[in-house]
Structure formats: C-alpha cells, structure tokens
Amino acid sequence: MSRVLPAEGGLRRVIGDGDALPDGEVEGLGRDQLLALYRNLVLLRTYDERSVIYHRQGRIGTYAIFWNHEAMQAGSVSALEERDWIFPSYRESAIGLLRGMPASTVLSWWRGHPAGWWNPQDYGVASICVPIATHVPHAVGFAWGARLKGEDRVAIAYFGDGATSEGAFHEGATFAGVMKAPAILFCNNNQWAISTPVSAQTAAPTLADKAIGYGMPGVRVDGGDVLAVYEATREAVERARAGEGPTLIEAVSYRAAPHATADDPSIYIDEERVQEERENECVGRYERYLERAGVLSAAEAEEIRIDALAVMREGIASAEAEPPADVSLVFDHAYANPPPPLATDLDELRRILG
Ligand SMILES: Cc1ncc(C[n+]2csc(CCOP(=O)(O)OP(=O)(O)O)c2C)c(N)n1
Ligand SMILES: [Mg+2]
Structure with a gap:
C-alpha cells in the first residue's frame, strides 16, 4: 500500500529511498508485472533519449522531451x-509504444510524415494533441459515449499543469463530473508551462484542489514513483468502472529537461532543483527499488536496455525508409469538394518544387 507523506502535501508514494524511508508494496503486483513496468519505463526512456539525438542529427523535427515523465x-x-482509451498530449507522444505501436510510427509523426498517422481504433490511442487541453473534452465525451453504448471502457486524458488554466480543461472537467463519465484526468504537473511557473496557473494550494469544484476526487501522487502512479490510477479506473465517475490525478514532478528541443530553460529554471530531480530520476529510482526487492539483476537490466535500443534502431531505419510524401497531401483532406483554384495551386506547387 502506498503511504501518504503529509509533509509533502499528501503526495502518495510507494518507493522508498533505500535509507530512512522504507519501500512499500502494491497489492496484486507480482514479479512479472513489476518487470513489465520496468521494461515499459526503459522503452520510453530509450525512445526519449534517442529522439533528442535524432533531432540533433536532423532526422526528426522539433521534439517535446519527456525525460523523467516516464x-x-x-x-x-x-x-x-x-x-x-488513451488521449495523449505532445508530452506523451510515444505512449502508443506501450500499446504495441511501432517506434517508426511515432518517429514518423515527429518527422512530419504521414506514416506517423495511425487509426486510433488500432491501439485505443487518440491522435497526439498539440493544442493545450482541447483533448480533455474529447476524452470525456468518448468516455460518456462509451457508457451510453453500454461499453465497459475508461478514457484517460494526459495534460500539463498549464493546461488546467484552459477553458477546454474546465469544460471537460465540468462535463465529466456532472455526467459521471468514466474518465481519468491525468495532470502531469512538471511545474512549468514552457517558462511560466505553476504558481502563475492557480492561487489554490494544489492543482488537485480544483477537483472539488468539479465534484470529483483529486489525488496527488509523486510523479517520479511509478508504483504510486500505478496504484492511484488503478483506483481511479475502479471508480470509473463502478459508475462512480471521474478522478483528477495530479502527478507532481519538476521538469528536468527543456520544454522541447527548441527551448533554452537556463534563463528561467531553478538549475539546483533540476539537478536534484535528475539525481532522483524515475527510472533509476524504480531500478534501485527492484534491486532491493531482489526482482531485477544488473544483467537483466542491461538486456532490457539493449532490447529497447534495438527497437529504436529498427524504428528510425524504417521511418527513414518511407518514401517522401506527395505534395498533394497538403490539399487532400482540406475540403470534401475542393474549390477549383486549389488544383491550380497544386500545379504551381509542383512546378516550384520541381
Ligand atoms: C491552445 C494553445 N495555446 C498555447 C500553446 C503553446 N504552448 C505549447 S506547450 C505550452 C505549455 C503547456 O504547459 P503544460 O500544460 O504545463 O504542459 P507541459 O508542456 O509542461 O507538459 C504552450 C503554452 C498551445 N500549444 N496551445
Ligand atoms: Mg507543465
């Protein structure tokens, strides 16, 4: 069971520090599931670190780093x-990997290539949402619709601390609460919206406090503790399935990498705090927990890292093997009945591009 540490604003935690703070356990999680969680963490970490390198090499475009959000x-x-169903923001761009989506699909998305589009029904993963918070009503509407159809499905929407200031978040949360939609509103509170600190987003003591206004429980969890996040989400899923409605989860961390590859945080961020966060990053924290529990050996960890690297090597090779998209794609999905001048524009574009 996870503990609540009142000194930290009710942040739920399971993983201890290997010293004064003892490790907890999550009921029902056996060795295989603990290792599967580790595999997923390493896959995401490897995806993220390789993506920054691919960006530097000019192989993908601007990339939203999720280091320590895994x-x-x-x-x-x-x-x-x-x-x-999962409704990701750009910060969760690679979350489809956890549902069997090929790495090449996500890398193609960041290359701006149509091979990066997928059918959400294939994975239960909606399109990556770049406008802040607009997918919160989508997820809630999806969840409500599933309930009307008598389907036993939960929808989870991921968004940041900054998103909680958006109208779309408010509309989605209000609707979810009133309709008792089986939705989970998962806020990644990394304490920054690019250069705007969370203190500018709300005068409330915590973002989870907002939940009371929407008539749903608000849970605060240590965002670097994979087991505490798992357990808090499992409880929210159980509530949703039982017809008790939505939950707002506020997972708290501190952004330990730039907002994206186009950002220079050195002019606004607290470097000491970043250093602290990097030293206590979430993959290492879980790895040490598993070692203390005798579940993971150094050799197994190495094998898992090698497997993840192979996924990425294969992913970038197949993304780069995609033929360039035809320029007509720019026009293809804009109109059901394209106005005649568009055909002339396309001819002109082809002429310019040779
Ligand atoms: C509607 C809208 N307004 C502004 C932006 C520009 N923008 C991109 S990321 C971002 C910050 C979002 O911060 P937060 O919600 O905390 O998420 P994080 O990036 O920290 O995960 C902003 C304002 C946008 N994408 N969409
Ligand atoms: Mg943020």
Missing part, C-alpha cells in the same frame, strides 16, 4: 485494460 506514463497506462 513513470507517470508507464505507471498509469499499466493500470488500464486494452479496451480503455
């Missing part, structure tokens, strides 16, 4: 069933 993503997805 525990929030892997922990929460592991608490879902395959039939539940």
